[in-house]
Amino acid sequence: MDGSTRLVLRASLVLLALTAVSGALHGVGLIHSTEDGLHGAFGIVGWLGLAVLAVVAHLVAATPPRPLAWAAIGALCLYAVATPTGLRAAAAAATFVAIVGFAAGLVPALRSEPPVTVPHLGALAALVVLATLPLLDLLPEVTGIGGADWVPFRVAGARSPSIVTVAVLAGTALVESLLAPTGRPAGTWGLAQVLVLVVGWLTLLAGTAADSLDLLVASVLFHAVGVVVFLVRIVPGLAGDRWAAVAVVWLAAHLGLLGHLALGVADGRYLELAVVPGWLLFAVDHVVFVGLVGNAMLGWAGAGTVALSAVNTGLAGVTIGLAAGVTGVSRAAAVVLAVGLVLGAAAGLAPSQRAERRWPAARGPS
């Protein structure tokens, strides 16, 4: 891993720690409402965004110029801080430019070594979807003020579920590269996996633009099919990396929860987002963000067994506590989860031999 990529990865780990702390403060009831926006901003915009950039750069063995790395870090940090404020649109524009600039820095590597493995393609697809997130934020701003039925306003609503697509594409790419470091050119099923996930995302955009329930249900089905293809492809090789295997198990849980959610939408129970139980929304995205991406990334970065055990115990505890309505369990588990994430991030930030040993292992074909 080159210095610029490592810099971006470390910045994402710092934001992961901030996300964990703000999440724990929310979990125990110390922050609410608008302050809670910081948790999502740090986590979704900051941590996940920078993590995707680091994963993509690493998998395609690129060496992005250091100024572009710093620009990406600065823009995403600004975007995270500005998300709950009036500067959101300006920060979103800067972030889009920074992501495109970072992607441009990958081009020389892509020319010399075309992306042929499934992790390569998945990571690049994640980068493309990631770049559209600030655009979705900007859309209502640059096209004027409209009502709730106004198409740009509706499309902007696809931003949150698009983040799950980014996480699944990047998470599965990283997991596969950890389980099979010497990657092979993508086969039919591997290509289908990435393609179906991307088609699911495009269907999501179309569904929100047209306000079509049928298209939204179809987008969930495409997403689910993409995850199933990944699971079928990857499960025989799970023994290769413990935490990547745990990440895959969380992705399986995501699939089950998604199935329940899709059935609920189809039979009319969840026609409005507001009637979906809060714990279910928490579970559907957090098993991807923390369960899939968190395990894969922290395992890759060299986090120890204690940290990752705490992460997984905490995630399960928060979900069960919220679903059962047992506040004490969810609060205690939120603290355990945060401690695990902070310890994991600290391990990744420390220049230990263990992390140095593991980081190169995630690269695709060398």
Add this chain to the structure above:
Amino acid sequence: MVAMRMSRSAVLSLVVVVAVALAAFASASFAVQGVTTTGDVLTDDIKPVESLRMSGAVKVDDRRGDRTYKMSFQATLRMHRNDAPIAQGDDTGNWPDVVIHQSIRYPVPGGDQVEFVGPVGLPFDSEELALRIGLLGACFDADGRFVPDTQVDARCSGASLTLGDETFDVGDLLTAVDGRVWRTGRDGATVKMKLSAAFADPGYPFPITSLGDGSTITVMFGPFGGTTEVGRVSFSG
């Protein structure tokens, strides 16, 4: 031998992954089912609020020649702390929808379940009806004022009446709808609302004037709601 061991490992992994997916699906379905069985008043699922206080009044107005029945409500809903962020509304910034649902028992002569009531023991049965008034959250402005305040807009408000097993759309009877919602408290978990809806005379004594023993009113703010029994009702006209 190695191939055999890998094969067993792959099968075990497959079993674990499939079992986790099925367990997640089943657990989610079971947990949600346990919650939604409490939604016995409305067809929608209700997430209970921590507390509900409300008062209501009914006014019969004959001044313009056409009789109208105007219902007014003031309600304060206190969400559970964990629900407060969800109650902020969806990603579009709209307010959640507001629904008032009255379940009304009214006396009818005779019937199968006759009770002899009153000092002379007159035989009465009782039947139930449900009157529901809905205000679309997207039709409240940023300050929580219901926008179509001069005329009734069917896209923003509606009403239905359930008699026995049948539900009738009585939105055409609405002559005026107004409302205001706002949040109070530092944690944003308390919502207050003032709502009013006036109905044209349908040609028979409108059921809102039959509020009485056994009647309940459910107030919903998005998925969150509470039910209270009707105590004292203020009538004027």
